[in-house]
Amino acid sequence: MNKTATELPLLTIALCAGEASGDLLGAHLMNAIRAHYPHVQFVGIGGPRMEAAGIQSLYDQEKLAVRGFVEVVKKLPEIVAIRRGLIQALKKIRPQVFVGIDAPDFNLGVAESLKHAGIATVHYVSPSVWAWRRKRVKKIVKQVDEVLCLFPMEPELYRQAGGRARFVGHPLAQTLPLVVDREANRRQLKLPERVPVFVLMPGSRVSEIDYMAPLFLQAAEIIHQRYPQAQFLLPLATAATRQRMQTILAQPVWQKLPVRLMSAHAEMACQAADVALVTSGTATLEVALCQCPMVISYKISPLTYIYVKHKIKVPHVGLPNILLDRGVVPELLQGNATAQKLAQAVIHWYESPQEVQNLQADFSTLHQQLRLNTDELAAQAVLQHASGQI
Secondary structure (H helix, E strand, O other): OOOOOOOOEEEEEEEEEEEHHHHHHHHHHHHHHHHHHHOOEEEEEHHHHHHOOOEEEEOHHHHHHHOOHHHHHHHHHHHHHHHHHHHHHHHOOOEEEEEEEEEEEHHHHHHHHHHOOOOOEEOOOOOOOOOOOOOOHHHHHHOOEEEEEEEOHHHHHHHHOOOOOEOOOOOOHHOOOOOOHHHHHHHHHOOOOOOOOOEEEEOOOHHHHHHHHHHHHHHHHHHHHHHOOEEEEEEEOOOHHHHHHHHHHOOOOOOOOOEEEEEEHHHHHHHHOOOOOOOOOOOHHHHHHHOOOEEEOOOOOOHHHHHHHHOEEEOOOHHHHHOOOOOOOOEEEEOOOHHHHHHHHHHHHHHHHHHHHHHHHHHHHHHHHHHHHHHHHHHHHHHHHHHOOO
């Protein structure tokens, strides 16, 4: 690039991330874009990481972090108002490109409106079209100019529907080490080397904390009875989830349970732990890439569950099981998600070192498949679309 930053035209890139995992993706993408094109400004909706990277966030990201059909209905008027306001603001600002980061139910509607207004649109992270509602692909290719896919089986689905998509790898596979030094991570966290260490990951949203945290704590209590020296790490991605977790832990029933809250640093916790108990979602892949055995669980409201269960077209819900195409880790969902069953499954991993070794070999294979220079590839894609708008 021969021109200095001040000689370059100013790029305005809009981004919208609806929750903590998208906030991390967005921050990495912003930094990679700026490394290529310093004369850039970012606007939209982002969380603390994206704000630290320089986005002008027009709304509080936490207001979008709602899960489940019933829960979304309750918040729908506010969410609709935010989407309307964001679209109006971006039509006035006219960024060179809009990047919706995950949160497809929110972002694809924004992208569609902006595309009709002549603004380039990119969606970063394909919805799980291979798992359920596959017909969405035909609509998505009309809503956005390109989809950036984290998993290798996804781009072909969009190409078959006449759209553009590319596999950029998974950013976690790029940033996490292929070989985990569990002892070093324990030393960094000042954890004893010989005691059992378990990670509790009840979710990245307040609504997930409400559903899953009490169940995970009940399971931890059973595990603690078996291993009195056990330590429990509980990393939390946002201030809102940390505040809700502190309220739950303040209840007298949990006073004696050795739970250590951590502000983010989930990867360090997982790389130090023996086993993780994790709510189904992006976090399951993070745990796998940290080489940590896990038990996956999920509970939602009965009405939401009835709505969702008939639409799922894959035999597994956890990303490690889906990507490896077999059930390498247990999934205890809805009625099977009891404290006793969760505790027993965690204990089984802790007491089965040979099975853990085999599992970690599977996780290593998965890591290699997903390991590309994701930030760089995503940044190049976004800048290609932006350059066509200058």
